[in-house]
Each structure stands twice: as structure tokens, then as C-alpha cells.
Amino acid sequence: MSKQKSYCSCNSTDVPGFLKAIGCLLRRDLTVALRRSTDVLTPLVFFIIVVSLFPLGLGPEPSVLRTIAPGVIWVAALLATMLSLNRLFANDHADGTLEQMVLSPHPLTILVLTKVAAHWMLTGLPLVLISPLLAVQMNLPESAMGTLIFSLLLGTPVLSLLGAVGAALTLGLRGGGVLVSLLVLPLYTPVLIFGAGAVAGVTAGIDIEAHFSLLAAFLALALSLAPWAAAAALRVSLD
Amino acid sequence: MQYMHKYASPKFFYTLAGKLTPWIAALTALLLVAGLYLGLFVAPADYQQGESYRIMFIHVPAAWMSMFIYVCMAGAGAIALVWNVKLFEMFAGNCAPVGASFTFLALVTGSLWGKPMWGAWWAWDARLTSELILFFLYIGYMALEASIDDPRRAARASAILALVGVVNIPVIHFSVEWWNTLHQPASVSKIGTPSIHPSMLAPLLLMSLGFTFYFFTVALMRMRNEILERERHTTWVAQLLESKS
């Protein structure tokens, strides 16, 4: 068999070692996503637009904006993540790569985790980084900025992880994006409550240590259970 | 495992269900009539809420059922996933519409109970909000099942969704409780169950049991229909239909 050109320097006739496989997959996902930059930028732009709609809808009164800012930014982050979920598995499913991943000797759970990590780096992380700008737009006091960033930093991976389960379950279905939203948004509510609650709390001067503990707990729970559920869902969807 | 094969055979279950259904239905009727009688005629009016608290005898059992059925759905789904038993797949799928109905009932009766108490048709009370999210979970489950054409894939995908949901439900409850205590205006109180007087407890339990057996009745009826349809290629179904016509 001729040596095929691949992104990684792995010999195509050998099965790459586990860590190498993960590194390959991560690099590949990031490269492919960056080539389709619209896929990556659209949720980000959506995030910005949605947040900007609220002042237009509610009036620019600064005190009002300050009150609704945590909730609005968080809900917009939820929705933007929802929009981006279809690129997690759909493209790989279309060209057959996904089946290869399922058939590979490496544990599917870890492969899924890697894909979600790549997805988060290009979806969740940009949201986190741009949130201060939107916070300024919504008149959020500077003291809350750190909390906003940190809460999104803890929360957006959970959104990506739970979203992966939804995306895996709805692979190739007609309902598409709306169906995933229906499945996953109710599951997002605890993250929303404590994420937005943390930001609102710090503005009000409440102690928010519990919020962050819980967000961290959600992250730990999602990291341990979601990849496994998503892997199971992929197997069901591909059979 | 051999017992599993015998009892989990659709034909066996079909005949068994057919025999059981009338009895369970009769039990349901008995429990509900007893519960209604005690709840509407015997239990005294509440000191604070007057007669309106009687809605509790519908609202609370309905809410309990909505939770119970979801757990049944998730449990059956888990068994179907692990041991590949078709019967449990069918049971899980048939739980959803009844569960969603009870959730809907809990929401509307909660609203009707709340209106005279709070003066508003809806309040973001912890229990109602949790029920609302549970309702969305049921709808999501039914939507997923309906979107997948292959019944096998539909059942297994829904089972995974139900399991993810069932893990999330305590988290959601906890989060909503916490959120509610923080945001609650002082004037709005929880749809508190009045301090339970024994004469109020009995109808509550009877209605809950009645609803439970009702759920079993409906589940058995639905499963019998599904078995007939799914097993239409078998001889026993053909014979059954011939003997009936």
C-alpha cells in the first residue's frame, strides 16, 4: 500500500499509538474547522448579534441592561453553542470518517472527548474571550467581568459536552438543528442558572463560591459521563 | 436467563397482559373513586386555603406520576439497551405520552391552584418550574422517537436520551430550588401543601395509587397494540386474528 499523505507523520499502515491518535485527531479537527472558517465564525457573530438585540428590544436604559446582562449573555452563549453543534459530527458522518473512528481500536469515548475539546476550542473559547466586549455593551460593572469570564470558562465546556450527546443522537435526522435544541436546552438549565447566577450575584455582592463549586462539579460530571453517552449514541446512530 | 426468554416473549406477554388488564383497570377505578370521595366529600376545608386546596388531590399525584413515569421510562430503556429485550423497548416508548400528559396536568392544575393564591396564572414557583423543564424533557424524548424511522434505532436513541435526562433531573430540581429561593419575592409563597391532616393524606395516597394503576392499565393496552403490529409476521398473530374475526 502506498504511503498516503496525512496530517500527522504516522505511518498509514500501522495503527498509531493511543496518544498519537488523539493528537492527530485534535490537530485534524482544528485544521478542518479552521479551513471552514464560516462554521467557526457564524456562532460567534450570532452571539454578538443576539446580545445586541436586547438593548434594541428593551431600550438602552443602563440600569435595565445591567440587570439583564448576565442572563442575556448566558442565554446567547447557550444559543450560539446550539447553532454550532451540527459541525461536531455531521461533516465527518457525511464523508465516512466517523465510521472509521467508531471502528478504530481506540476507545470511542476518548475520541469523542477529543472532538468535543477541538469543538470547544473553536466555539466556546471564542465566546469566553469576546464576552468582556459584550459585557461592556450591556453595562456590566467591571467588578463582574472576571466572574463572567470564569463562569463561561467553566460552563461552555459543559455545553459542548452535553451538546455532543444531542448531536450524536440526532445524527443524520431530518429535524436537524431544531431537534437538537429541543433535546439539549432543558439539560442546559442548571448551568444557566448557576452561571448567570454567579455573575448576577457578584454584582449584588453575594458570596458566589457555591456557584463556582457547582459549575466545577457540573463540569466534572459532564466530563466523565457525556463522552461515554455520546459514544453510545454514535454507535446507535451508525448501526 | 431462560425465564427471561419465556416471560419476555411478546406472545406470552400479550396473553398475560390481556388477562391482567381488566383487573388492573378495575383496581384503578376503585382507587380513584375512593380517593375522590375522600378528597371531595370527607376531607375538611383547609384553614388557610379554604376549599381550593382540594386541587392538591389532582396536582400532587399528577406531579408524582410525571416523575415516576420518567424514571420507569429511563429504567426500561436501560434494560432494553443492556439486554436487548424488545418488550422493554416497547414499554419505554409507551410511557412517554402518558408521562407527558401527567406533567401537563400537573402544570395546568398548578396554575389553577396558584391563581386564587397568588393572583397570577403563572408564577415561577420551584415545583412548577421543575415540572415545566420535565415537560420539555418529555417533549424532546417524543420528538426524537418520532424523528427516527427505524424502530430499533428510535428505541435505543430515546433510551440514551432518557438516561441522560434521568441523571439530570435531580440536578435540575436542585438548581431550580436554589434559583427559586434566591429570586422569590416575599409575597409569593410556594404552593405549600397544607399541614397534612390524616384525612387529607388518605385521599392523596389513594389518588396517587389510582393514577399509578391507571398508568399500568394504559401501558398494557398500548403495549398489546404494539405487539400485534410488530409481530404481524408470526403465526400466532395470524391465528389470533382468525379466531377473533
Add this chain to the structure above:
Amino acid sequence: MNWSEFIHMGGYGFYVWSSYGLALLVLLLNLYLPLRRRKSVRRLLHEFLRLKEQTR
């Protein structure tokens, strides 16, 4: 038991009876649907078996 008092339910009649009425509706509907489906399944299966006989 005074019937008019019973219906009135201390002023809360509308709410109480709407709740119980809705409960009844839900219970009846969930019973009716499988019964109706049973009829259509039988019809479907008769048709299916008839066709199977014909094409034997």
C-alpha cells in the same frame, strides 16, 4: 351535603372543577387513544393477512 355549596367550593369552584375536569379529560383521552389504535391495528392486520394469502 348542600349541593350548591359543594359546586361553589367556597368561591373557588371554577378552579377546583376545572382541575378535576381536566384530570378527567386527560384520563379519558389516554384510555381512548389505545382503544382507537386497537381498532385500526386490527383493520391493518386483517388487510395485511389478506394480502399475504393472496400473494401466496
